[in-house]
Amino acid sequence: MIVLPLGILWFGAVLLAILDGTRTKNALLAIGLLASALLATIWLGFDIVANGPRSMVIGGWEQGVGITLSVDTLGIIFATLSLTVLLAALVFETANRVRARVFPALVLFMGVGLTGLFFTGDVFNFYVFFEIAMISAYVLASYGETPRQFRAAFLFIVVNLLGSMLFLISIAAIYHITGRLDMAGIAAQIPLVAESPVLLIATLIFVAFSTKLGLFPFHFWLAPVYTGTRPSVAAILSGALANIGSYGLLRFGADLLPRELADGAPVLIVLGTVSIIYGAVQSVSRHSPSEVLAYSAIGQVGYIMIALAIGGEVGFFAVILYAVINGLNKGLLFLTVGLRGWLVGASFVVGAFSVAGVPPAAGFLGKISIFWAAIEDDAWSIVFLVFLGSALSFLYMFQLYQRRFWIAREDEVESSRLPQVIVTALAIGLLIVGLWPEPLLDITDHAVSGLLDSPAVGVSP
Amino acid sequence: MTLILSLAVAILFASGAYLMLKHDLVRLIVGMVLIGNAANLFIMAAALRIGDAPVYPIEDETSDPLVQAMTLTAIVISFAVSALVLALAYRVYIAHASVDMRELSLAEEEQADIDDTLDGEPEPMLDVDDSSIGESSPVGAADAGEAKTR
Amino acid sequence: MSDRTVTTTVLTQVAARILLIPIFVVAIGIMIKGYVDIGDGFSAGVIASLGVALQVMVFGPEELTRLPVIQRAPKGTFLGLLIALLTAFVPAVRGQPLMTHWPPAGEAAIHFGTVEFITAVAFDVGVFLVVFGFGVGVTATLARAQERKSSMAGLFSRPGDAGEAGERS
Structure with missing residues (x-):
């Protein structure tokens, strides 16, 4: 059952790699495969919420010897989110005519990588799936093939390859100090080893994932890449691929290295604060829509960091909720960039509204959960900061709207109907989540309780 | 032994990082490969035990086979990535007759001016045949897929 | 590329020709022996594609179209990936963990000489095809790059720029 989404995606990706993706027929096949993988993931999610996490050791080896696949609610949430954004971007691109024959196959390969890394219980396996997703992203970043896209792709590859290598080094270091690669084993071993080497490793992991997310000191690649790539690719990168960062920080920070996460909390708060302010100020001063959105993405990451630093039940709750809603927001907004109407x-x-945190859009939930976490923590400066950040994001989003949709230009051509409908469907989805948030809140709550009292943590070896 | 290995890793990483700051795409790629190798060497150095090769029949104390498996996987992945990046650099070279990042950004500015006047979504500038990247890209991804299944 | 072809001596050409078949034999040997000795599908694929790379370096990219095996290798990547995926995922359909091999450990397998036919062998053949196809594909891409470059030399006005250095290295 765990393997169903992975199997569909993987076989589908290989099949589509042979076929010509520029034909609508094949693109529709890719959409069908992706949609069925999404349904399979959701079905798996219902089962996991009802019966608890599932795991499977590949090849029938013993626990701790073979590679473990294990799925909990956290993984399901992120997998569902990523597949949804991928699906939206693929449908959007199909409606716009696919230009490269490998595009649908690459989207599916990225789906393989993402679901795989959300479903794995082995840190090295995590790296391998991570690279599958990244390699597809490297190719996707050059999709379109203008000088801008090439330069963006190179920048993206160089920076992210460096991040991947740091992550690989930290995995080897974890193996060296704990002698384990399975997450359950590592979580049991980490409390027994001295803190200083683990702190070093935790820093490396933090840098690797922050690079993916585009947190403040590691953000420099983000704006040129998000503005340089095509809208659908930018939506994939920011809505699906960036989830690796938030999931990785939750999985490695909250699950495997909670002690080091607590130590690093002040640093996270400082970086998060700088990120929020920097992102908001830059967004206000930019003009082109994709640039505003790219800098806004840097700002949004700051909220996730602050929630992660607050930690505990409310903090992690806010992280998950915010990451999900942020992924959907970014997917939607980047897709609107090339359209008119x-x-x-x-x-x-x-x-x-969702980015600014105005009800009834879903972003309101994310913002309110961070408010709640900050109040719980008695951190009034953070409450003020979140308020300021929201006000600024409202300002830049409004400016953008004014520039793009209020002023009617003569030469303006309304885009074809189908892409518009897709974007509208996503927007309605965001509204529904905002108006009827109970399912999302429940499942997030479930994920947090799974994260805090997972059997891996706290079991004496 | 640890000192030698860590020095080697440090030197490889440093030279790779230095090359990555260059404008020439090929140097940049060589830098990436060097950093990848530094990471591979680090994995080998992270072995729990260093002894003979872990090959049957086992006589003396053997090395930790797990790190070797990990290194092999990492080598496969970095091989795939470097092939992909080389293909991309070649693609850039065909389109712009240059592999210099600065010239590429000049071309980008020109393209941006064109885009501004058109005010539409950027169209592909050169319609070169799809064969080179179209072939290498799924293979690259496929190879990473292969690496996983190991 | 054409200049380079001229500079290869008869000695290298003969050696490359003579080596091709042994390289393939060694590759297949390594792949099959992987279950009792050193080796597996990956190293076999690398060795075989290095053999092809040697031919291309000595005789030029036309070599890629001479042998049907080499010509079809890039397509074989997908076949190999499919085989590997099937051996990995079919046990899941039967309710076993992924990649469980069949027949299971300790049970009798069909023998061919000393080679045991278990599904893990099929997996390794898949891996071999993937790696071999990938290696040949990369060689083909780079060889075509060389050819393209020499044919384009007159097209661009800046032959002495960094691109030259890149192609040479």
């Missing part, structure tokens, strides 16, 4: 304008408003 009143439906797009309305969808953009929903996305903008």
Whole structure:
């Protein structure tokens, strides 16, 4: 059952790699495969919420010897989110005509990598799936093939390859000090070893994942890449691929290295604060829509960091909720960049409200959960900061709307209907989540309780 | 032994990082390969025990086979990535007759001017045949897939 | 590329020709012996594609179209990946963990000489095809790059720039 989504995606990706993806027929096949993998993931999610996490050791080896696949609610949430964004981007690109024959196959390969890394219980296996997703992203970043895209792709590859190598080195270091590669084993061993080497490793992991996320000192690659790539690719990178960062920080920080996460909390708060302010100020001063969105992405990561630093039940709750909603927001907004028309304008408003945290859009939930976490923590400066950040994000989103949708230009051509409908569907999804948030809140709650009292942590070896 | 290995890792990483700061794409790729090798060497150095090769029949104390498996996987992945990046650099070279990042950014500015006047989504500038990247990219991803299944 | 072809001596050409078949034999040997000795599908694939790379270096990219095996190798990548995936995922359909091999450990397998036919062998054949196809594909891409470059030399006005250095290295 665990393998169903992975199997569909993997076989589908190989099949599509042979076929010509520029044909609508094959692109539709890819959409069908991706949608069925998404349904399989959701089905698996229902089962996991009802019966608890599932795991499987590959090849029938003993626990701790073979590679473990294990799925808990956290993994399901992120897998569902990523597959949804991938699906939206693929449908969008199909409606716009696919330009490269490998595009659908690459989207599916990225789906393999992402679901794989959300479903794995082995740190080295995590790295391998991570690379599958990254390699697809490297190729996708050059999709379009103008000088801008090439330069963006190179920048993206260089920076992220460096991040991957740091992550690989930290995995080897974890293996060296604990002698384990399975997450359950590592979580049991880490409390027994001295803190200083683990702190070093935790820093490396933090740098690797922050690079993926584009947190403040590691953000420099983000704006040129997100503005340089095509809208659908930017949506994939920011809505699906960036989830690796938030999931990785939760999995490695909250699950495997909780002691080091608590030590690093002040640093996270400082970096998160700088990120929020930097992202917001830069966004306000930018003009082109994709640039505003790219800098806004840097700002949004700051909220995730602050929630992670607050930690505990409310903190992690806010991290998951915010990451999910942020992924959907970014997916929606980047897709609207290339489009014109009143439906797009309305969808953009929903996305903008969501980023600014105005009800009834879903972003309100994310913001309120961070408020709640900060109040719980008695951190009034953070409450103020989140408020300031939201006000600024409202400002830049409004500026963007004003620039793009209020002023009617003569040469403006309304985009074709189908992409508009897709974007609208995403926007309606965001509204539904905002108006009827109980399912999302429940499953997030479930994920947090799974994270805090997972059998891996706290079991004496 | 640890000192030698860590020095080697440090030197490889440093030279790779230095090359990555260059404008020439090929140097940049060589830098990436060097850093990849530094990571591989680090994995080998992280072995729990260093002895003879872990090959049957086992006589003396053997090395830790797990790190070797990990290194092999990492080598496969970095091989795939470097092939991909080389293909991409070649693609850039065909389109712009240059592998210099600065010239590429000049071309980008020109393209941006064109885009501004058109105010549409950027169209592909050169329609070169799809064969080179179209072939190498799924293979690269496929190879990473292969690495996983090991 | 054509200049380079001229500079290869008869000695290298003969050696490359003579070595091709032994390289393939060694590759297959390594792949099959992987279950009792050193080796596996990956190293076999690398060795075989190095053999092809040697031919291309000595005789030029036309070599890639001469042998049907080499010509079809890049397509074989997908076949190999499919075989490997099937051996990995079929046990899951039967309710076993992924990649459980069949027949299970300790049970009798079909023998061919000393070679045991278990599904793990099929997996390794898949890996071999993937790696071999990938190696040949990369060689083909780079060889075509060389050819393209020499044919394009007159097309661009800056032959002395960094691109030259890149192609040479």
